[in-house]
Amino acid sequence: MGNDNRNQVIIDEIKHWKQNKLLPAEYCDFLLALYTYGEGVEENTSSKGKKHQKSLFLYADVFLLILLLPISLYLLTMFDYNLWIEMVLFLGIIVIILGHLLWYKEKHKPLVHVPIILLFLVFLIGTISLIHTTLGQGLVLNTTILIHCIVWIIVGVVFKYHYLLASGIIGMILLLSIIFL
Numbered sequence: 383m384g385n386d387n388r389n390q391v392i393i394d395e396i397k398h399w400k401q402n403k404l405l406p407a408e409y410c411d412f413l414l415a416l417y418t419y420g421e422g423v424e425e426n427t428s429s430k431g432k433k434h435q436k437s438l439f440l441y442a443d444v445f446l447l448i449l450l451l452p453i454s455l456y457l458l459t460m461f462d463y464n465l466w467i468e469m470v471l472f473l474g475i476i477v478i479i480l481g482h483l484l485w486y487k488e489k490h491k492p493l494v495h496v497p498i499i500l501l502f503l504v505f506l507i508g509t510i511s512l513i514h515t516t517l518g519q520g521l522v523l524n525t526t527i528l529i530h531c532i533v534w535i536i537v538g539v540v541f542k543y544h545y546l547l548a549s550g551i552i553g554m555i556l557l558l559s560i561i562f563l
Contacts, residue, residue, distance in 0.1 A: 408491050450475050454504045458511050472508035506530050
């Protein structure tokens with residue numbers, strides 16, 4: 383096996399590592415530059431187009447997912463008198479967010495926090511709407527919000543989500559200041 387043939391096998395293997403993210407891209411680029419004597423290798427333009435298309439789809443998906451929060455707030459004003467329709471729509475939104483949570487957890491780890499935040503906020507909005515519509519304002523509503531804050535703190539501590547921990551603490555402080563001041 384000639385030296386050029388051996389180098390080509392190594393270069394192909396490094397390309398495979400880079401494509402499947404077995405090594406960081408910087409390491410692969412360094413190794414490719416080393417084995418191609420500084421000439422580098424040509425990237426597939428179709429793979430660049432696919433990556434661009436995937437990232438564009440992902441950004442659009444995150445944007446549409448974030449739009450579920452104002453939609454859920456709009457549902458509060460639109461279906462003020464029909465509790466069943468409102469709750470079914472909130473349940474549908476929660477199912478959509480849970481689906482995204484599972485998909486992001488498997489495919490896009492850095493974005494998994496977006497559906498987590500939205501899930502907690504939409505669930506808070508839905509339960510506040512349910513309690514406010516059925517029982518009105520008062521002790522039950524404040525207790526519901528307090529329970530949400532405690533759950534946020536517990537989940538934040540257990541899973542090390544600092545934003546949930548901070549949100550739960552801030553929510554408790556605001557709620558207690560509204561009650562006692």
